[in-house]
Amino acid sequence: MLISCYNKKYQVEMFHLLSRSEMFREVLEGGGGSAEEDKDIEIQTTETNKQLDDYIRLITSAQLPDNSLIYFKDLLQLTDKYKDITSTKIIEQHLIISSSEFNKLDLYSCACRFQLSNLKSNQLNLINKDDLGELSEDSNLGSVDLYDLIKHSHKDRKFEDPVETRTPPIMSQEDSSFVKLSVFGNIFQVTTRYTDLQPVGMGAFGLLCSSTDQKSGGPVAIKKVMKPFSAPVLAKRTYRELKLLKHLRHENIISLLDVFISPGEDIYFITELLGTDLHRLLSSRPLERQFVQYFLYQMLRALKFVHPAGVVHRDLKPSNILINENCDLKICDFGLARLQDPQMTGYVSTRYYRAPEIMLTWQEYDSAVDIWSVGCIFAEMIDGRPIFPGKDHVHQLTVITELLGSPPEDVINTITSENTRRFVDALPKRHKISFADRFPNANAEEIDLLEKMLDFNPKKRITAADALAHPYLAPYHDPEDEPTANERFDWSFNDADLPTDQWKVMMYSEILDFHNVDVKSEKDMTPSTTTAGAH
Numbered sequence: 001m002l003i004s005c006y007n008k009k010y011q012v013e014m015f016h017l018l019s020r021s022e023m024f025r026e027v028l029e030g031g032g033g034s035a036e037e038d039k040d041i042e043i044q045t046t047e048t049n050k051q052l053d054d055y056i057r058l059i060t061s062a063q064l065p066d067n068s069l070i071y072f073k074d075l076l077q078l079t080d081k082y083k084d085i086t087s088t089k090i091i092e093q094h095l096i097i098s099s100s101e102f103n104k105l106d107l108y109s110c111a112c113r114f115q116l117s118n119l120k121s122n123q124l125n126l127i128n129k130d131d132l133g134e135l136s137e138d139s140n141l142g143s144v145d146l147y148d149l150i151k152h153s154h155k156d157r158k159f160e161d162p163v164e165t166r167t168p169p170i171m172s173q174e175d176s177s178f179v180k181l182s183v184f185g186n187i188f189q190v191t192t193r194y195t196d197l198q199p200v201g202m203g204a205f206g207l208l209c210s211s212t213d214q215k216s217g218g219p220v221a222i223k224k225v226m227k228p229f230s231a232p233v234l235a236k237r238t239y240r241e242l243k244l245l246k247h248l249r250h251e252n253i254i255s256l257l258d259v260f261i262s263p264g265e266d267i268y269f270i271t272e273l274l275g276t277d278l279h280r281l282l283s284s285r286p287l288e289r290q291f292v293q294y295f296l297y298q299m300l301r302a303l304k305f306v307h308p309a310g311v312v313h314r315d316l317k318p319s320n321i322l323i324n325e326n327c328d329l330k331i332c333d334f335g336l337a338r339l340q341d342p343q344m345t346g347y348v349s350t351r352y353y354r355a356p357e358i359m360l361t362w363q364e365y366d367s368a369v370d371i372w373s374v375g376c377i378f379a380e381m382i383d384g385r386p387i388f389p390g391k392d393h394v395h396q397l398t399v400i401t402e403l404l405g406s407p408p409e410d411v412i413n414t415i416t417s418e419n420t421r422r423f424v425d426a427l428p429k430r431h432k433i434s435f436a437d438r439f440p441n442a443n444a445e446e447i448d449l450l451e452k453m454l455d456f457n458p459k460k461r462i463t464a465a466d467a468l469a470h471p472y473l474a475p476y477h478d479p480e481d482e483p484t485a486n487e488r489f490d491w492s493f494n495d496a497d498l499p500t501d502q503w504k505v506m507m508y509s510e511i512l513d514f515h516n517v518d519v520k521s522e523k524d525m526t527p528s529t530t531t532a533g534a535h
Helices: 008-019 047-060 075-081 088-092 099-103 108-116 129-138 146-152 162-166 232-247 278-284 289-309 356-361 368-383 393-404 418-426 444-453 464-468 500-514
Strands: 178-183 186-191 194-202 206-213 219-225 256-261 267-272 321-323 329-331
Touching: 178 194, 186 194, 186 206, 186 219, 194 219, 232 256, 232 267, 232 500, 256 500, 278 321, 278 368, 289 321, 289 329, 289 368, 289 464, 356 368, 356 393, 356 418, 368 444, 368 464, 444 464
Parallel strands: none
Antiparallel strands: 178 186, 194 206, 206 219, 219 267, 256 267, 321 329
């Protein structure tokens, strides 16, 4: 699927080349009619699919080639997934073109953006891995340098939201320093310091946009946490993420640049904007060895800093690994991070990267779960595909045992749940497969480090500090430039069961502290004194 996230130069280039293709079947040229005609296109969708509704309304208003060039690939497949959309008229009006047709076109610059577009979310995947594999085999992307792929992933990208471009920003009645903007159907209420908001992605807890900081003149990322005070658990999670972002200041961890609460009581985290993430890079093609080394080194360098602070990320995955045009790497999304405690609770971590002890022992795990996750990412960088692609909780453990063999006795003895114990005992007995056979293109040092990171027993799993000293990372290892946290993170709030209003007061206090504002008393901590942020 290719959408209007390119500047006009690339839109025109794509239009002319595709229009000469024999497989060019149909292009939507509508959108130039009257408002009454536009209303004839009806899209019925539930509230949960409202963003998809807005997206398709945007597409149906496109003009070609002067305004924006839009193609839909496999829209039938998309509507099958979201069955609430019933307008077949829209499907009939769009170009359906297979990714193999792109292979016949000499579109280096467009193809880079096709792979690495920043407009990607769980609902709106621009392209799947099978398409990308086909694209990279038959097109000239095989010779594209990784640096160029990263460099092109955000440059020249422009996505104009229909509401924002057709209607001037509306000043908020609550606070004259805020403006309201509609971004992809979501209302962003931001200070006037931030302009030119463009959607980048959607997560479980909020929408992410790129923006221009009028103070610095540079690009930033704005994460909107929607309604953090709607429930105590959401307020606590947001408070935890804010505290961690303030505390964890490291070159390989995303930096908090600004934070404020809007008059509408949404919270906005302003951070560095990096061009792409590791998931997008891995979706394009396997990485060359020097990049695998350098990315792994930076991930472990971050963990060496984080773990001594008593913090475990708990949800490391390629999409949480951000990368810029210089191949600098930063870990983001500490919303699930917790105290490093043998008695942790909760069910966390994206399945593919979930350590076996989380599934087997549930509550008893520590920083070793992050090492496992990075080990899975390491294997994926080597092989170009997830190492443990489990379909569900049960299958996840099965695919782990298919490679590592049955859980050793010392791991089984840590299982306290009788049901889990019976499940493990019922698994077929398996022997470990040689990593050299599983990863035939990996060298001996890669195999050795990978085996140490993916040890079934978390107590025997290598630490971040020891992994940095492994011979595989010798080209980058420098003990003098691999700091650890000077003090442990204060987790005293973590066991607190507080009402939402109390979390709100604490949040205001943290924001005031971030902006170096003296906190005099709780009664002074009101939205009118704390929302605006630093200007």
